[in-house]
Amino acid sequence: xxxxxxxxxxxxxxxxxxxxxxxxxxxxxxxxxxxxxxxxxxxxxxxxxxxxxxxxxxxxxxxxxxxxxxxxxxxxxxxxxxxxxxxxxxxxxxxxxxxxxxxxxxxxxxxxxxxxxxxxxxxxxxxxxxxxxxxxxxxxxxxxxxxxxxxxxxxxxxxxxxxxxxxxxxxxxxxxxxxxxxxxxxxxxxxxxxxxxxxxxxxxxxxxxxxxxxxxxxxxxxxxxxxxxxxxxxxxxxxxxxxxxxxxxxxxxxxxxxxxxxxxxxxxxxxxxxxxxxxxxxxxxxxxxxxxxxxxxxxxxxxxxxxxxxxxxxxxxxxxxxxxxxxxxxxxxxxxxxxxxxxxxxxxxxxxxxxxxxxxxxxxxxxxxxxxxxxxxxxxxxxxxxxxxxxxxxxxxxxxxxxxxxxxxxxxxxxxxxxxxxxxxxxxxxxxxxxxxxxxxxxxxxxxxxxxxxxxxxxxxxxxxxxxxxxxxxxxxxxxxxxxxxxxxxxxxxxxxxxxxxxxxxxxxxxxxxxxxxxxxxxxxxxxxxxxxxxxxxxxxxxxxxxxxxxxxxxxxxxxxxxxxxxxxxxxxxxxxxxxxxxxxxxxxxxxxxxxxxxxxxxxxxxxxxxxxxxxxxxxxxxxxxxxxxxxxxxxxxxxxxxxxxxxxxxxxxxxxxxxxxxxxxxxxxxxxxxxxxxxxxxxxxxxxxxxxxxxxxxxxxxxxxxxxxxxxxxxxxxxxxxxxxxxxxxxxxxxxxxxxxxxxxxxxxxxxxxxxxxxxxxxxxxxxxxxxxxxxxxxxxxxxxxxxxxxxxxxxxxxxxxxxxxxxxxxxxxxxxxxxxxxxxxxxxxxxxxxxxxxxxxxxxxxxxxxxxxxxxxxxxxxxxxxxxxxxxxxxxxxxxxxxxxxxxxxxxxxxxxxxxxxxxxxxxxxxxxxxxxxxxxx
Ligand code: RAM
Numbered sequence: 001x002x003x004x005x006x007x008x009x010x011x012x013x014x015x016x017x018x019x020x021x022x023x024x025x026x027x028x029x030x031x032x033x034x035x036x037x038x039x040x041x042x043x044x045x046x047x048x049x050x051x052x053x054x055x056x057x058x059x060x061x062x063x064x065x066x067x068x069x070x071x072x073x074x075x076x077x078x079x080x081x082x083x084x085x086x087x088x089x090x091x092x093x094x095x096x097x098x099x100x101x102x103x104x105x106x107x108x109x110x111x112x113x114x115x116x117x118x119x120x121x122x123x124x125x126x127x128x129x130x131x132x133x134x135x136x137x138x139x140x141x142x143x144x145x146x147x148x149x150x151x152x153x154x155x156x157x158x159x160x161x162x163x164x165x166x167x168x169x170x171x172x173x174x175x176x177x178x179x180x181x182x183x184x185x186x187x188x189x190x191x192x193x194x195x196x197x198x199x200x201x202x203x204x205x206x207x208x209x210x211x212x213x214x215x216x217x218x219x220x221x222x223x224x225x226x227x228x229x230x231x232x233x234x235x236x237x238x239x240x241x242x243x244x245x246x247x248x249x250x251x252x253x254x255x256x257x258x259x260x261x262x263x264x265x266x267x268x269x270x271x272x273x274x275x276x277x278x279x280x281x282x283x284x285x286x287x288x289x290x291x292x293x294x295x296x297x298x299x300x301x302x303x304x305x306x307x308x309x310x311x312x313x314x315x316x317x318x319x320x321x322x323x324x325x326x327x328x329x330x331x332x333x334x335x336x337x338x339x340x341x342x343x344x345x346x347x348x349x350x351x352x353x354x355x356x357x358x359x360x361x362x363x364x365x366x367x368x369x370x371x372x373x374x375x376x377x378x379x380x381x382x383x384x385x386x387x388x389x390x391x392x393x394x395x396x397x398x399x400x401x402x403x404x405x406x407x408x409x410x411x412x413x414x415x416x417x418x419x420x421x422x423x424x425x426x427x428x429x430x431x432x433x434x435x436x437x438x439x440x441x442x443x444x445x446x447x448x449x450x451x452x453x454x455x456x457x458x459x460x461x462x463x464x465x466x467x468x469x470x471x472x473x474x475x476x477x478x479x480x481x482x483x484x485x486x487x488x489x490x491x492x493x494x495x496x497x498x499x500x501x502x503x504x505x506x507x508x509x510x511x512x513x514x515x516x517x518x519x520x521x522x523x524x525x526x527x528x529x530x531x532x533x534x535x536x537x538x539x540x541x542x543x544x545x546x547x548x549x550x551x552x553x554x555x556x557x558x559x560x561x562x563x564x565x566x567x568x569x570x571x572x573x574x575x576x577x578x579x580x581x582x583x584x585x586x587x588x589x590x591x592x593x594x595x596x597x598x599x600x601x602x603x604x605x606x607x608x609x610x611x612x613x614x615x616x617x618x619x620x621x622x623x624x625x626x627x628x629x630x631x632x633x634x635x636x637x638x639x640x641x642x643x644x645x646x647x648x649x650x651x652x653x654x655x656x657x658x659x660x661x662x663x664x665x666x667x668x669x670x671x672x673x674x675x676x677x678x679x680x681x682x683x684x685x686x687x688x689x690x691x692x693x694x695x696x697x698x699x700x701x702x703x704x705x706x707x708x709x710x711x712x713x714x715x716x717x718x719x720x721x722x723x724x725x726x727x728x729x730x731x732x733x734x735x736x737x738x739x740x741x742x743x744x745x746x747x748x749x750x751x752x753x754x755x756x757x758x759x760x761x762x763x764x765x766x767x768x769x770x771x772x773x774x775x776x777x778x779x780x781x782x783x784x785x786x787x788x789x790x791x792x793x794x795x796x797x798x799x800x801x802x803x804x805x806x807x808x809x810x811x812x813x814x815x816x817x818x819x820x821x822x823x824x825x826x827x828x829x830x831x832x833x834x835x836x837x838x839x840x841x842x843x844x845x846x847x848x849x850x851x852x853x854x855x856x857x858x859x860x861x862x863x864x865x866x867x868x869x870x871x872x873x874x875x876x877x878x879x880x881x882x883x884x885x886x887x888x889x890x891x892x893x894x895x896x897x898x899x900x901x902x903x904x905x906x907x908x909x910x911x912x913x914x915x916x917x918x919x920x921x922x923x924x
Contacts, residue, residue, distance in 0.1 A: 004104055005034040005041060005097045005870050007073075009845075012091075012110035013351065014075075014536040014587070016474075020113035020172065020208025022349035024083060027075040027591070030093050030106065031849040032870040037897035037910035039870040043069045043096035048080050052090045055107060062089070067096065071871060074588045074823055074847055085115040086170060086257065113208055113349040114172055114255070120344040122269035124176070126226075126251035127154055127276055128338035140282075142291060142403070142430050146234070150283035153177075153227035153445065156252055156337065157302055158274045161219050162266070169215050169258040171222070174206035174347055177250030178229030178286075178445045181207075183214045183222055185303040191354035192469050193445065196503040197230040199544045199560035200246045205350040206253070215258065222268055223302035226250040227284040227445040230503075234287040237423060237512045241563040251340050253347065275308045277301060277334030281444065287425040287512050290443035294434035295400065301334070308334035352471070352536035355503055359468035360392075361385055366464070369416065369454070378456035380417070383466045386410050386451040386774040386797050388499035388509040392442040393431065393455070394463040400435025404457045408450035410510055410796040413788070417454050420791035424512040442467065449499060449510025449797050451773065471501045473532035474845075479808050481840035486756060486808075488773075489764050493802035494531055496775040497524070500799050501532075504541055504560065508777065508795035515558040518545060518568065518575030519627070520800045523737050525582045527805035530844060535587040538579055542592060545576045546599045553606030555599075557622060569621040570640035571734050573603055577647040581654060587847050588823035590657065597654050601663060604647050608670065614677035616640035626695040628801075629732030630762050630779045631725075634699075635691040638682050639734055642699035645674040649703075678705045687713025694721055695735030701746070702738045715746040727754035728762060729779075737803030744811045744832060752807070753835030761785075764804070775802035813842030814853040818875060823847040827874035829907075831855040831864050833918065841865070848872055862918040870909040877904035882916040 009031040010016070013023050032041060046065045047055055054060035063080030083089070089112070094105035114120065143150075154177075171188060173181050174195045181188045188209045195205040227233070228250055234243045256268040280297040284290040300306045364384035368377045381391075391406050398404075406429045409417035419427070427448045431441040447469055455464065479490045499509045504516035505524075521541075528534050541559065548556035554567035555576045567573070580596035583589040610619040617637050626634040652667035678700070682690040687710040689696040697718040700706045706714045722729070722743075731739055740752035759765030762779035770782060777798035780789050788794060810816040814831035817824045824846040831840070833855055841854025849869025856863050862882055868874045878885065885892035885905070893900040897908040 004036070005032055005039045005095060006104045007032055007093050007095055007106040010093065010106055010108035012108070014533070014539070014589070015352065017109055019111050019210060020206070020349045021110050022113050022115055022351075024115070026078050026110055028078065028091065028093070029074045029076070029847070031847070032073060032095070033849055034870050034909070035911055038098055038908040040098045040909060041071050041073060041095045041871060042098055042100065043067050044072070045094045046076070046079060046091060048089050048091040050087070050089065052107065052109070055090055055092045063091070073871065075590070083112050083115070085112050085119060087112050111208070113206070117344050117347060120172075120253065120255055120269070120347065121267070122253055122255045122344065123271050123342045124251040124253050124340040124344075125156065125270045125272075125274050125337040126249055126340050127151075128336060129249070130338070132335060142405075144426060146424065146426060147283055147285065147288050147291070150228065150233070150285055150288065151249065153225050153279065153281050153284055154250055154252065155223070155225055155277050155279040155298070155301060156274050157221055157223040157277070157306075157308060157334065158268060159219055159221050159304065159308070160268045162215060162217055162258065164260055165217055166212060166215055166258040167261050169211045169256065171209040171211050171254065171256045172206050173209070173224065173252070173254035174204055175224070175226045175231075175250060175252050176200065176204070176247055177226045177231040179224050179226040179252060180444060181209065181224045181254070182302045183211055184216065184220055185300075186214065188214070190356050192357060193229065193355045193447070193503060195350065196354065197560060198540075199547050200231060201346075202547050203346050203348050203543065206347050207350055207354070211256070219304035221302055221304055221306070222254065222256055224252050224254065225279065225281065225444065226252050227281065229286060229445060233285045234424075234512065236515055236562045238563040242424070245562045253344060272336065272339045274337045275334035276337045277308065284443065284445035286446055286514070287427070289426055289428040289430070289448070290446045291430045292441060292443065293432040294436075294439060295432060297434065352540045353473060354471070355469055356472040357389065357467045357469045358472060361387060361466040361468060363464060376457075376459045378454045379458070380412070380415070381453045381455060381464055383451055383453070384773070385495065386449070386499070387466055387468050387495065388449050388470060388502065388797070389447055389466055389468040390443050391429070391453050392440065392465050392467050395433060395439045395441065395458065396461050397437060398433040398435070398439070398458065398460050400433060402433040402457060404431040404433070404441070404455065405429070406431070407454045407456075408448040409452050409454070410450055411782070412452055417452055418788070421788070421794040421796070422511045423792070425510065427510065447502060447509070449508065468498065469502065470498045471503055471537055473501060473534050473537050475531070476533045476845040477530040477809060477842065479813060479840075479842045481812065482838040483757075483836060485759070485765055485768055486837070488768050490805065490808060492768070492772055492775050493527060493799070493805040495773060496797055496799040496802050497528055497531055499774065499797050501537070504544070507800070508798050510797060511795060515562070516541065516544070516560065517558050517572065518555065519572040519624070519733060522571075522575035522578040523733055523803045524799045525579055526737070527803050529582070529586045530805060530809040533845070535583060535589060535847075538583055539589060539592045542576070542579055542583075542596060545579070546596055549576070549599050549602065553602035554619070555603060567619060567621045569623050570616060570636070570643045572621070572624065574643045574647045576600065576603060577650050581650045584654070584657065585822060593654055594658055597658055600647070600651050600654060604644070604651050604667070604670070607644050607647075611644070614641070614644070614674045615681055616644045626693070626732035626734045628778050629693070629695060629735065630730050632693040632695070632730035633691065634693040634695040634735070638690055638696045639699060641674065641678050641682070642703050642705060645671055645678060645705055646703045648674055675705050679707050683707065683710060683714070687711075688717045689714065692717070692721070693730060694718060694739065695731050697721070698731070698735050698738040698742050701742050715748070719743070719748055719751055722751055722755070726760070727751065727758055728760065729755055733800040736801050737806065740804055740807040741811065744807070749811070749832050749834045756804075757835050764801070772796070775799055777801070809842045809844060812837070813840045814855070815842050815844050815851050824851065825872050827851060827868060827872050829853045829866055829874050829876045831879065833857045833862065833879055857918060860918055862916045864914045864916070865912070866907065867911045868907055868909045872909070874907040875901065875904055876907055878916055879918065881919045883919055885914055885916045887912060887914050
């Protein structure tokens, strides 16, 4: 183990080595590691230079803070000179430890993007619909009503010549639609579905690629394929507005800049000199799927040497582009594009990690479906995991023109794909072979939610694998325990997050919806930030959330908004208050909090204005209540008023952090008023909460709305309800994440564990017993007694009911922070043995470093292992009944780094392994 204090994980704007940053004042952070007890940073020094080597040359430094006496490691405003565009800045941090010794440093870089919209000097280009010869109507029989009018993607190219070797080159590009940039025949970067989904009316994100090594002296070809994507393809489920939410057709904006050794540069930008032509993708849509005709591939279209002059046709093509499998029905080749506009519009640098393919999954079985008269029966491929992405198919020796159709489903019913729950999403990919000996098919601009793929039309040998894609938020957490079902639950939570984190946090990756619902996101945010570093992802999505606010102060239920124009419901609109606060608590992101603050205040003001008696009854939008609760009904105004109180309190807290004492005082008073109104209207003298539901009691307890003298009674009602049902829950989205934490906080970890281990309906265990590999949208998504829930809304991959993940980390393993702590500046470690677990352990990469907490229980001996990173102190609390705490045979209180507390131990940074006798296990 490292004993020296070492900085690592350096980030600028919460990203490791970001290329193309538009922040004028990027915030720098680092983490610390080092196993020595009590290790801590007492000072730091930041330096920066234009070349890595210059960091060692004091004369060439652009920045030198000198020694700054501070333990701070997070989000330090760039203390250097004003940043120039398109420039890489190397920076180094050196730290001093608790003995005042200067110890190791670490270095990193960030590179600025264009910084200013007027730097683009480029035009949006697209298909010239006017001067294009009319396209022959599609003749193939594969098109459905939904796909019939989907246009082929744009294949755009521009040839240019370099007279000299460049020293550096960058491509800045984006699209209306989704695009893949290409240079000299190769795709650039590993991003998928760029530029991602934002509210394009306010922000279109551009990507930056380092293309220095892809250029050559002589002719080069810059190219791109651009499909409809979220811009003009199908999104959401509104039948009156199923597609074209932002525009009618895709377009590209690009600026390639090449620098030479003498300081001069050359730029190639999108303009009227580009051409557009045919390609193998006939249509591609996020919901409907992709259609690829390999015969129509124009070989060499994106490489030097290709002749693309108007009307002259392709220099070579892999097949006859005039065949019915071709595009346009004539050898028209590439034609000039239309210049669609010269104003770049609201183009901004992509501020978080893009969608990437992160895993490849091999099938666990391939079976032939039942015999079909006269044709080869389709194969059903089981990947063993409900996942999000697409199939990659390698086909050997298929005859030219073989039509392969791949359909996707999360579940099988009677051995066939169950697709009813996909609603209008066809999720079907079609591949027509060219006849080459080996062909590889993988759609480029679509994704599906599936565990099973049905492959029809292939008699020949094929290889298949699933490629998993999602927003590549860095993994941060791991949880393991002794129980296989609980481990499967954790796996289901992680896969649910992965699959629903495709550019925006969505509610389902498979059906015609895939929207960024605010309540789902706020309820799951605490779990999400255990599993991954979601700081930059959420901060970026929050901009779209805040952008939905109307003049009255109301948000919308989803962001980006597509066609749902009603004002947000309780717990949904409150997502815009809860998430910025969570980003502050988890990552110390004060800037996001400050950006959100006026909007948070306006939302609470909106609710207050329409509900002056402080019971939230009016302006509740679609008022979903405790959405998808089961066998219970929580009164809507109980839930709404609880959230009103919760948001008012958060706004007060945020105001304190931001130094707005007046707003803080006003919202503290408002919170007191709502609390009193809630108690008056909804808390009965016996401590029960109106409606008598688990969620009603949970909200009241979690949000501190029960008068103190009644708290125990309220908890009693909650526990009685659970036990009366045989330890079964009734909670929907709003209640489920509170269940186990509230029970544990009030001394009923045993009941929380009983829910965790429950495998009768409704429970997490029930879905797992019936094969779930992701979290289901509904407790009754499928039941033995009733089969499938209504196909009109039944996702088998949805994260909301997986919000118990936060408790697995926070209480089962025991990693948490104290109430006043920010970004884990003071850890609260509370390992909680219980249920049938004999051990549990979690590791979490917090903003300040890696934390571990775990325990094992063997014959009454409890062993607790913790790792506290340098910097924060930890308060370690043992379960009730733990006695004789020792480490290495010595009383724990006497060990180095340990200070005894009334209710536990205070630990300085370092690794510890304590033993204790557990005389009274906390659980039954
Ligand atoms: C459905 C989904 C979604 C939820 C909304 C209210 O579309 O379950 O997650 O937030 O309803």
